[in-house]
Amino acid sequence: MVLFVNCAVGIAEWLRKESKLAGFEPIWALGLMSGTSMDGVDGAMLLTDGVEILEFGKSFFRPYTAQESAAISAAQGLWPTDDAMRLGAARGVVESAHAEVISQFDSAGVVGFHGQTLAHDPVNGRTHQLGDGDALAAVSGKKVVWDFRTKDVSAGGQGAPLAPFFHFACVRSIGAREAIACLNLGGVGNVTLVDATKSGPEAMGALLAFDTGPANAPLNDLMAARLGLAYDRHGALAARGQVDADIVQAVLARSYFDESPPKSLDRNDFADVLGMVNRLSDADAAATLTALAAACVAAAERWLPQAPARWLVSGGGAKNPAMMRELATRLSAPVAPIEDVGLDGDMLEAQAFAYLAVRVLRGLPTSAPGTTGIGAPVCGGQVSG
DSSP states (O other), X not given: OOOTTTTXXXXXXXXHHHXXXXXXXXXXXXXXXXXXXXXXXXXXXXXXXXXXXXXXXXXXXXXOOHHHHHHHHHTTTOOTTSOHHHHHHXXXXXXXXXXXXXXXXXXXXXXXXXXXXXXXXXGGTEEEEEOOHHHHHHHHOSOEEEOOSHHHHHTTOOOOOOTHHHHHHHHHHTTOOSOEEEEEESSEEEEEEEOTTSSSTTSTTSEEEEEEEEOHHHHHHHHXXXXXXXXXXXXXXXXXXXXXXXXXXXXXXXXXXXXXXXXXXXXXXXXTHHHHTTTSOHHHHHHXXXXXXXXXXXHHGGGOSSOOSEEEEESGGGGOHHHHHHHHHHOSSOXXXXXXXXXXXXXXXXXXXXXXXXXXXXXXXXXXXXXHOOSSOBOOOEEEO
């Protein structure tokens, strides 16, 4: 039963009362997300008490111009003390675009601001999400929760992925009693295995989450470099090509795939993969990189403690029929876009940071050993405004 797409008034009112009795009144939260695809900023509203999803609200997408995207791309891989000019240009784009999105949501009681990930190196205890929550709070006049990853990384966690706690709430909302794999295919792929029968997302066995490997990043970089396009629309180019299985297997032989989860990646950790398809035609290169994304997901199956009953896919990969066909061929359970259960794959990550913002306000955990490998559940994020 899907409760929160066309939410029954009686159920929503009951949840509101339950939350009030628990000492926290549900709040309309705005989540913001600018991902590794660097195509723009998603904004989405969510009514939540940080535990249950009561209602989904309106959403808004603010695309980056080509020049804005180029400024952010030029800052990829930089740390806070690196090239001040490039960082300053990217920061101006990120903060102004996010402020524009916030201005579309007057009723937001709190804002969850993820920022733009430029570099992520949990092995050395550091991560860099560009954007100043203090500045956004000052401009918008709203309470802003931000810097979600630093506390987790500082305590020895991977700092990613962070959406799994929201995945738990989503899977619970659809009434699933079997294990569900929530797969996000953005620039990097990540999977969350959810057992929503557990008492909460921080409970042992409730979640296992980790990055599967490269997803759309190499493919999008190929399209930009060779054809001046942002992505392979509808997987049309890949559909005309032949997969070079040797290249796929060579990537899968890397040590990352033998590491046990939780584990995470930076967008650029597999940047050299683009060079591996240099000798291939455009179509064959696209087909190979598309197949690689799916093969990385299939390789991740061995780490799952139980076989999922189905895979629910979000992110850009869910809109690529060629990639979805590869997943269906390679995975051992049915594969479907997350919209099939009434959720919004385009806004899922933005909604996740709305949810996490409210959890931070309540002092509830936002990551746990099963999601980032941290020793004990931790509440990340800081609050401005």
